[in-house]
Amino acid sequence: MQTQLADFMRGTPEGEEADAILRACVHCGFCLATCPTYQILGSELDSPRGRIYLMKQVLEGQAPTARTRLHLDRCLTCRNCETTCPSGVQYGRLLDIGRRVVERRTRRSLPERARRVLLQKGLLNPRLFTLGLRAGGALRPLLPAALRAKLPAREEVVPAWPARRHARRMVALAGCVQPLLKPAINAAAARVLDRLGISLLESEEAGCCGALSWHMNDEDAGLAAMRRNVDAWSRRLDEGAEAIVITASGCGAMVKEYGYHLRHDPAYAARAARVSAATLDIAEVVQREIPRLREILRKRPLSHPLPRLAWHAPCTLQHGQKVIGVVEGLLALTGCELVPAAEPHLCCGSAGAYALLQPEIADALKARKLANLIAGRPQAIVTANIGCLTHLQSGTDLPVRHWIELLDELLGR
Numbered sequence: 001m002q003t004q005l006a007d008f009m010r011g012t013p014e015g016e017e018a019d020a021i022l023r024a025c026v027h028c029g030f031c032l033a034t035c036p037t038y039q040i041l042g043s044e045l046d047s048p049r050g051r052i053y054l055m056k057q058v059l060e061g062q063a064p065t066a067r068t069r070l071h072l073d074r075c076l077t078c079r080n081c082e083t084t085c086p087s088g089v090q091y092g093r094l095l096d097i098g099r100r101v102v103e104r105r106t107r108r109s110l111p112e113r114a115r116r117v118l119l120q121k122g123l124l125n126p127r128l129f130t131l132g133l134r135a136g137g138a139l140r141p142l143l144p145a146a147l148r149a150k151l152p153a154r155e156e157v158v159p160a161w162p163a164r165r166h167a168r169r170m171v172a173l174a175g176c177v178q179p180l181l182k183p184a185i186n187a188a189a190a191r192v193l194d195r196l197g198i199s200l201l202e203s204e205e206a207g208c209c210g211a212l213s214w215h216m217n218d219e220d221a222g223l224a225a226m227r228r229n230v231d232a233w234s235r236r237l238d239e240g241a242e243a244i245v246i247t248a249s250g251c252g253a254m255v256k257e258y259g260y261h262l263r264h265d266p267a268y269a270a271r272a273a274r275v276s277a278a279t280l281d282i283a284e285v286v287q288r289e290i291p292r293l294r295e296i297l298r299k300r301p302l303s304h305p306l307p308r309l310a311w312h313a314p315c316t317l318q319h320g321q322k323v324i325g326v327v328e329g330l331l332a333l334t335g336c337e338l339v340p341a342a343e344p345h346l347c348c349g350s351a352g353a354y355a356l357l358q359p360e361i362a363d364a365l366k367a368r369k370l371a372n373l374i375a376g377r378p379q380a381i382v383t384a385n386i387g388c389l390t391h392l393q394s395g396t397d398l399p400v401r402h403w404i405e406l407l408d409e410l411l412g413r
């Protein structure tokens with residue numbers, strides 16, 4: 001695609017990068033077939049190709065409008081289009097640039113700005129978030145059904161973290177909302193790794209991965225979170241930790257890109273790249289220990305009956321991190337039956353704060369995803385990201401769980 005960047009972009013690092021990405025797009029439209037918003041809305045401007053055109057116009061000097069911003073806001077950043085694209089267009093990186101430029105050159109209404117700030121602050125502040133959860137719990141019967149469905153159903157029973165210490169150590173990212181909504185997930189990861197001879201350590205000095213702020217176009221807050229985590233984890237790696245282990249694939253996709261986001265910061269570039277290289281999704285960690293897992297299963301076979309499961313691969317795992325087929329392989333190793341589900345590539349509509357900002361599209365995608373998952377009559381749905389888990393759970397009575405919790409439970413039988 002030919003480009004003619006406007007003066008305000010030409011010669012800047014952002015401009016150079018956007019230009020190279022735009023030029024790679026050959027306008028073939030293959031990506032439309034797998035784009036969830038195009039599937040739901042059917043409009044070219046809500047497809048990857050349409051959004052690429054909108055961003056090109058803005059980067060070439062056309063003034064963006066509220067309508068331009070709306071089409072970019074509606075993108076889930078699921079990166080399904082990147083997986084589909086035969087030309088290797090790095091759509092996610094272009095979207096980051098396009099959204100930032102459009103955000104700077106348009107003004108949201110006061111209520112919209114207030115809603116976004118409240119959402120960002122509320123989700124990132126553990127005290128505010130806990131307060132919100134408690135208030136929601138107390139007012140549950142009075143809340144509209146849609147909001148009630150988003151509240152956790154009951155208090156979590158958190159299994160104990162292992163007490164013994166192994167020579168092999170890894171560090172866990174706690175994250176922002178996961179420890180409050182589902183603290184059992186990291187505890188389960190620690191218990192599974194303990195059986196595999198690895199200690200998983202909590203890292204209180206690290207916090208939110210930065211994805212929430214980053215995807216709400218608050219670049220400064222996103223970068224500040226990344227720098228804080230790079231400082232914390234660099235120390236842990238210096239002390240001998242083998243890896244940073246992440247149980248929320250949305251956070252994992254972000255941390256694996258720290259090196260890219262901080263590449264122009266001389267004080268952080270090298271350390272951020274080291275942190276990204278040391279970051280693994282919990283599925284990648286367990287996959288590396290398959291011989292030990294096989295040995296455990298051989299010595300102590302799992303008691304039957306084993307559950308029939310439907311697997312939902314989060315976009316941040318399959319399209320963001322390109323970790324494909326790993327969880328399915330691990331679950332198959334346990335003997336659990338995985339029921340087939342149509343459209344495994346499609347987003348469930350969660351996408352960080354998206355489900356709260358674009359509820360109609362998010363709910364339509366959730367209904368479509370759940371229909372596909374439930375068609376095979378599973379006894380539970382398993383996934384790998386807290387956002388997908390809570391979003392899907394709000395639409396079904398079937399249990400929706402993190403697969404590592406299930407593995408922990410099966411190994412403890």
Ligand code: SF4
Nearest residue numbers: 025026028029031085
């Ligand atoms: S992003 Fe890729 S698949 Fe989509 S129109 Fe451009 S080249 Fe084709």
Ligand code: SF4
Nearest residue numbers: 035075076078079081
């Ligand atoms: S990231 Fe997802 S929603 Fe956005 S354009 Fe690509 S496929 Fe569509």
